[in-house]
Amino acid sequence: MTAAPHPSPEAWLKQEATAASLWSRLSTGAGALAAVATIVLFALLARCIADWVGGRMPPVATLWYVVPVLVLIRSVFLALKDWAGAKAGLAVRRRVRGRLLERLAQLGPLRAGIGNDGQLSTVLEQVDALDAYYARYLPQTRLAAIVPLLIAAAVAPRSWLAAVIFLVTAPLIPLFMVLVGRGAAAASERQAVALGVLGGRFLDLLRGAPTLRLLGRAETGERWITHASEEYRKRTMGVLRLAFLSSAVLELFSSIAIAMVALYLGLSLLDWFHWGHYGEDMWLEDALFILMLAPEFYMPLRQLGAEYHSRAQAIGAAQAIMRVEAVPGQWRPAVASVRWPQPVGGIRLEFDAVTLRYPDGRIGIEAVSFVLNPGERVALVGESGAGKSSLLNLVLGFAAPNEGRILANGLNLTTLERASWWRVLAWMGQRPEWFRGSLRENLTLGAEGYDDTALATVLRQAGLGGLLASLPDGLDTVLGEGGRGLSGGQLQRLALARALLRDAPLWLLDEPTAQLDADTSAALRAELARASQGRSVLLATHDRAHLEWVDRVLVLEQGRLVEQGAPQSLLARADSRLCRLFRELEDGA
Secondary structure, X not given: OOOOOOOOHHHHHHHHHHHHHHHHHHHHHHHHHHHHHHXXXXXXXXXXXXXXXXXXXXOHHHHHHHHHHXXXXXXXXXXXXXXXXXXXHHHHHHHHHHHHHHHHHHHHHHHHHOOOHHHHHHHHHHHHHHHHHHHHHHHHHHHHHHHHHHHHHHHOOOOHHHHHHHHHHOOHHHHHHHHHHHHHHHHHHXXXXXXXXXXXXXXXXXXXXXXXXXXXXXXXXXXXXXXXXXXXXXXXXXXXXXXXXXXXXXXXXXXXXXXXXXXXXXXXXXXXXXXXXXXXXXXXXXXXXXXXXHHHHHHHHHHHHHOHHHHHHHHHHHHHHHHHHOOOHHHOOOOOOEOOOOOOOOOOEEEEEEEEEOOOOOEEEEEEEEEEOOOOEEEEEOOOOOOHHHHHHHHHOXXXXXXXXEEEOOEEHHHEOHHHXXXXXXXEOOOOOOOOEEHXXXXXXXXXXXXXXHHHHHXXXXXXXXXXXXXXXXXXXXXXXXXXXXXXXXXXXXXXXXXXXXXXXXXXXXXXXXXXXXXXXXXXXXXXXXXXXXXXXXXXXXXXXXXXXXXXXXXXXXXXXXXXEOHHHHHOOOOOHHHHHHHHHHHHO
């Protein structure tokens, strides 16, 4: 089946507008009613002024009651227009942000294929750039068509030539708005890309700051940040320059058009021009009415031009958001309704001719078949890109196979409710996540029902008993920014304690000792060997030392399972793929 083409950013923005169509229509309707109130108000004011000039006293009721009421009604409609527009922007932002967060949660580790964490954080910030598009620009596009027509219809019975001048000059403003706005749109798109790159590099520098200081290269990072910030400032000034230029052009053409109308009305009142209106003379009331409405005729067009940069910003934001949403649906598990049965004993995991292809055509794994028996510990070994992480992502549920099936105790993994499946999993990666909060919060990750004794027990089992005893507030000691810091080895032991606390029957380990020194790595390997007994384990590793405590090894090459067996028997054969792989890794090191 041919995949449906991705919509353009403009089409995507219009598609998302359906989430706020009611508020957007209310904003447009309120703006149109405000225009009607303005027309009636100016008609009354023109009559009152003409009466004063002609020596007649305007009606008292008109001056003291009707005009103030019309002013109030106009203000209420304008306020309603802005309020409904704000609600439209909020509705769309809430929907898009929620969908983005859900998408990133579904992708899990696969989000690394979209960009680094810094770029992804700027994508979430780009959602706010959609607000002005839905709150002001989109309703204004409709008002720019409705309000001028209403005013032209009100002016035409008094002077058909004035209405013609309005209608002829009106297209010039959006024309030049588009011509100038193209440059602003391109600059805004480049600005969004530059912001993502800057955010990603800045986050990388923050994470690597301790290493840079140890290597004496901290000043290099500072110079790069200074240079990148200055470049970003220049880009920002360029975007603003184009935005101000477009506003100046719109003001110029609207002023010229108003001046043309004023010139025609002045010549008509002086009896120098007797063409374009009904009757031989132009009445003062008609001239005042047309002249007061002239700025109001061009106002929606000028406001549309002023908000045109909001469209450019929204298109740039839409492109960034669409890159996250463009991941094909086959990456995600199918809609699942089967809950994992509780309680559960051991887990038998079966891969049956499983193939995973990525959207760019790369093969993650191809026709892989094996069985992980309950209580068996299996190592996945292969060069970088061999398919180890792809296989783990399939088990985690962040990806779904294109071909074949994965069975857990006989249940197809793609039919399982993922939240219930995750309850029987424990995960340890290269860089365990932690956050500013107490040791208790970092250990339980929001789960409830654990008493202090259970928490202290798993910490001791993970080798953190000494750390717990040294903390001034015990489990309530704050970790992270402004609190106690943890070393790399302590973070990995914290991840091990989380796994022990969950008492999960299936452990997934991705290079758990890759970032540690030799002594810490050896100590953690011993703790993993002891703590994982009786559990099913899938361990992705490049470390030969891990093979001492696993039961079986699966050797992957370019996504294919090329060899498997007991580690001792494979290492005893000099011609085995496993021995050749470790020789290549040692030569490369």
